[in-house]
Amino acid sequence: MDKMTPRQIVKELDRYIIGQNNAKKAVAIALRNRWRRQQVEGSMKSEIMPNNIIMIGSTGVGKTEIARRIASLSNAPFLKVEASKFTEVGYVGRDVESMIRDLMDTSISMVEKEKENEVVELAESLTNERLLDILFPNIKSNNQTEESKSRYDRTRKKMRKKLEEGQFEEKIVEIEVSNEPSIGMQVFGPTGMEDIGMNIKEMISSSLPKSKKPKKMKLKDAREVLIEIESDKLIDQDEVIRLAKERIENNGIIFLDEIDKVVGNNSGQGPDVSREGVQRDLLPIVEGSNVNTKYGTIKTDHVLFIAAGAFHVSTPSDMIPELQGRFPIRVELSKLSKEDFVKILTHPKSALIKQYKALLKAENVDLEFNRASIKTIAELAYEVNSKMENIGARRLHTIMTTLLEKPLFEQPKRGDKKILITAKIVRDSLKGIVEDQDLSRYIL
Numbered sequence: 001m002d003k004m005t006p007r008q009i010v011k012e013l014d015r016y017i018i019g020q021n022n023a024k025k026a027v028a029i030a031l032r033n034r035w036r037r038q039q040v041e042g043s044m045k046s047e048i049m050p051n052n053i054i055m056i057g058s059t060g061v062g063k064t065e066i067a068r069r070i071a072s073l074s075n076a077p078f079l080k081v082e083a084s085k086f087t088e089v090g091y092v093g094r095d096v097e098s099m100i101r102d103l104m105d106t107s108i109s110m111v112e113k114e115k116e117n118e119v120v121e122l123a124e125s126l127t128n129e130r131l132l133d134i135l136f137p138n139i140k141s142n143n144q145t146e147e148s149k150s151r152y153d154r155t156r157k158k159m160r161k162k163l164e165e166g167q168f169e170e171k172i173v174e175i176e177v178s179n180e181p182s183i184g185m186q187v188f189g190p191t192g193m194e195d196i197g198m199n200i201k202e203m204i205s206s207s208l209p210k211s212k213k214p215k216k217m218k219l220k221d222a223r224e225v226l227i228e229i230e231s232d233k234l235i236d237q238d239e240v241i242r243l244a245k246e247r248i249e250n251n252g253i254i255f256l257d258e259i260d261k262v263v264g265n266n267s268g269q270g271p272d273v274s275r276e277g278v279q280r281d282l283l284p285i286v287e288g289s290n291v292n293t294k295y296g297t298i299k300t301d302h303v304l305f306i307a308a309g310a311f312h313v314s315t316p317s318d319m320i321p322e323l324q325g326r327f328p329i330r331v332e333l334s335k336l337s338k339e340d341f342v343k344i345l346t347h348p349k350s351a352l353i354k355q356y357k358a359l360l361k362a363e364n365v366d367l368e369f370n371r372a373s374i375k376t377i378a379e380l381a382y383e384v385n386s387k388m389e390n391i392g393a394r395r396l397h398t399i400m401t402t403l404l405e406k407p408l409f410e411q412p413k414r415g416d417k418k419i420l421i422t423a424k425i426v427r428d429s430l431k432g433i434v435e436d437q438d439l440s441r442y443i444l
């Protein structure tokens with residue numbers, strides 16, 4: 001990801017998302033700009049602000065899907081949140097700063113995992129030595145002779161070989177495990193400061209003596225436990241926190257989904273006041289501020305924000321002006337055509353048709369669709385979308401479940417080896433429902 005050019009990022013997204021080239025391009029440029037900024041020297045570096053993006057597009061055209069894909073593509077700390085779950089400070093609910101805390105948690109576990117990979121070999125060999133100590137304790141006494149020492153060393157060497165060959169995996173061994181003292185209480189901090197509650201809890205539990213308890217288990221399970229203990233000892237937690245923080249401050253990405261849910265349409269009625277409050281709370285974070293977390297303060301100046309919303313009843317210009325200014329790039333996602341539907345059904349790596357094939361494969365049934373059937377499914381989905389609410393590619397899900405209800409229910413009992421779906425089958429099983437508006441409202 002770090003080294004992916006904008007073109008490569010778009011190409012990667014193409015494997016999962018059909019069309020929506022403008023959105024893909026905008027995202028690719030923004031991602032690459034993170035890396036470009038890292039290459040800039042001197043004071044200019046801190047002046048370059050991320051160009052936050054708003055993706056606008058009606059429901060089911062791929063906004064969230066793009067977010068999901070960049071999450072798995074980027075090795076930067078990434079968080080996807082629904083703006084609608086935030087409430088203004090002072091109200092019950094989550095405050096907006098919690099997203100930075102969540103992002104920090106993600107970043108910490110990313111760095112931890114990397115560090116674990118770095119030390120895993122050493123941890124494994126240390127664990128093997130500890131297992132040997134358990135399997136084959138060295139009886140230390142003062143009057144050990146040279147001979148008995150070297151005999152011990154020889155035997156230990158042989159045992160090590162056997163251990164490495166996996167000869168003792170099923171053997172029951174006893175190891176000491178520390179059990180976290182559990183505090184049977186819930187700590188409530190002041191509203192919107194869940195972290196403080198958590199810190200108090202941690203403080204109390206670290207002040208209690210950690211009790212160690214001997215536990216018997218199979219050697220292979222004991223190995224897992226011991227590797228964890230050993231790698232914990234090898235990893236410098238302060239460094240993990242420092243790296244995690246650095247990563248967020250330079251490369252963090254927050255995907256604010258459903259942003260339109262906190263934008264009123266300025267009709268002057270309803271709960272718009274509190275929505276505007278959320279926008280106002282968002283502003284400093286998007287603009288760049290310091291957020292307190294249990295790992296210290298995080299600067300949000302260079303965190304990239306990508307917002308997305310359907311904007312059915314409002315438009316981005318209904319957002320408070322300051323916030324609009326913080327999202328200079330707007331991309332519109334286009335409505336999906338019949339041809340897009342055909343591609344969405346077949347092309348992406350885990351396209352719907354591939355998914356259903358795999359499901360029935362579990363019953364040893366080969367599910368096949370001919371070209372005409374796929375075209376018909378796409379056409380029907382398009383038709384229902386235009387007659388009723390347009391829910392984009394989501395319609396394909398409902399159509400497919402209805403279409404395949406019978407085989408999904410009847411297999412494996414019927415014992416078919418192969419099921420071929422033709423255009424006629426699609427029409428026969430769906431046409432009636434599509435034409436009856438009342439029925440399709442409920443079923444499709």
Ligand SMILES: Nc1ncnc2c1ncn2[C@@H]1O[C@H](COP(=O)(O)OP(=O)(O)OP(=O)(O)O)[C@@H](O)[C@H]1O
Nearest residue numbers: 016017018059060061062063064065310344393394
């Ligand atoms: N362009 C596309 N290419 C491939 N799959 C798509 C595309 N658009 C939508 N889909 C599929 O449709 C479903 C819904 O898409 P998604 O969740 O991205 O909608 P959305 O744009 O976020 O809508 P909403 O505004 O309702 O949140 C997903 O399962 C996704 O796989």
Ligand SMILES: [Mg+2]
Nearest residue numbers: 063064065257
């Ligand atoms: Mg969505």
